[in-house]
Amino acid sequence: MTLKLRWHKLTHWEYWPLWAIYYPLFPIWVFFSIKARSFFFFNAANPKMKNGGMAMESKNEIYDMIPEAHIPKTILIEKDTPASEITKRINANGIAYPFIVKPDIGMKAFGVDKIHNREELQDYIDRTPQDYLIQEFIPYANEVGIFYVRMPNEDRGKITGIVAKEFLSVIGDGKSTILQLIKQTPRSHMHLRTLSKKFGNQLNAVLEKNKEFILVPFGSHTRGAKFIDKTNKNNAHLERLIDAICIQMPEFYYGRLDVLYTDFEELSEGKNFKIIEINGAGGEATHIYDPKHSLFFAWKEITRHWNYLCKISMLNHKRGFPYLSFNDGRTMLKQNGVLEEELKLV
Numbered sequence: 001m002t003l004k005l006r007w008h009k010l011t012h013w014e015y016w017p018l019w020a021i022y023y024p025l026f027p028i029w030v031f032f033s034i035k036a037r038s039f040f041f042f043n044a045a046n047p048k049m050k051n052g053g054m055a056m057e058s059k060n061e062i063y064d065m066i067p068e069a070h071i072p073k074t075i076l077i078e079k080d081t082p083a084s085e086i087t088k089r090i091n092a093n094g095i096a097y098p099f100i101v102k103p104d105i106g107m108k109a110f111g112v113d114k115i116h117n118r119e120e121l122q123d124y125i126d127r128t129p130q131d132y133l134i135q136e137f138i139p140y141a142n143e144v145g146i147f148y149v150r151m152p153n154e155d156r157g158k159i160t161g162i163v164a165k166e167f168l169s170v171i172g173d174g175k176s177t178i179l180q181l182i183k184q185t186p187r188s189h190m191h192l193r194t195l196s197k198k199f200g201n202q203l204n205a206v207l208e209k210n211k212e213f214i215l216v217p218f219g220s221h222t223r224g225a226k227f228i229d230k231t232n233k234n235n236a237h238l239e240r241l242i243d244a245i246c247i248q249m250p251e252f253y254y255g256r257l258d259v260l261y262t263d264f265e266e267l268s269e270g271k272n273f274k275i276i277e278i279n280g281a282g283g284e285a286t287h288i289y290d291p292k293h294s295l296f297f298a299w300k301e302i303t304r305h306w307n308y309l310c311k312i313s314m315l316n317h318k319r320g321f322p323y324l325s326f327n328d329g330r331t332m333l334k335q336n337g338v339l340e341e342e343l344k345l346v
Helices: 003-011 018-036 059-063 083-092 118-127 178-184 192-204 236-247 264-268 295-318 326-343
Strands: 074-077 099-103 113-115 132-136 142-149 158-166 168-171 212-216 226-229 254-261 273-279
Touching: 018 295, 059 074, 059 132, 059 273, 074 083, 083 118, 083 132, 113 118, 142 236, 142 264, 142 295, 158 236, 158 295, 168 178, 178 192, 178 212, 192 212, 236 254, 236 264, 254 264, 254 295
Parallel strands: none
Antiparallel strands: 074 132, 099 113, 099 132, 142 158, 142 254, 158 226, 168 212, 254 273
């Protein structure tokens, strides 16, 4: 990485490693832990999700909780299932190329890919370390993350943050190659190694003027997406829609819904959208990563959401839902760390 890119990462906190953002807040987590009388109180936040949805939870099990009408067609594939058998299953479920593959237990969009043909599928089969999901590709152009909280003793929940996600892309000028365009902005240049591996010689093509080329079709900050805070676009229609969906999910009180949609007004009206993922206790209020926000704003929002998490967990604990023991919590974090390193290689 060039000195210029290193300086850009250093002076823009959104690119800092998570430990640099969250470690200064450790005393606040300790405060909430003392209040809840458990370091791993989050387990009770969403009692029907493994570990409350903090880590090591099955995405397939979470999809089973979401009303079927609001999710893409999704099938669970066991590791080492032959491509011929997978072809039979995707055909039986009405899924066609291209489709999305993602680890059943995953994080930060590691191991998520778009598969266009049998050869790419076989390549993914060969390199994935665990069971994974095949999911129909939803061609909606926009993605938004909506954070939702509801107290267990209340009938209605609320939206506490909305983030729009701009996929990592370049715009052609009719003269420059895709490679040259990637190098023009730090956000894309930082991912050059991964993009070169994915696209190869295709990066040497000259892009037509004003034509957009999507480099990463996923709204993940770790994969280069730009996050824009759209919390001010919250409205009564959208809040009723999200609340109605989340209330149908058994014992779900805290998390972020990642949604593909065509138009924000249509989304608010409940039209033309699909929920592609729900993150529970481990979900971040990702509107904090808008480049316009300071680190102090992020710390304030993280603390605000931890407060919701603690209150919800304590109320559910009083209802009889257990916290995670210290040993089990430590084991979970170790397993999550090992898995993260494995998925980075996929």
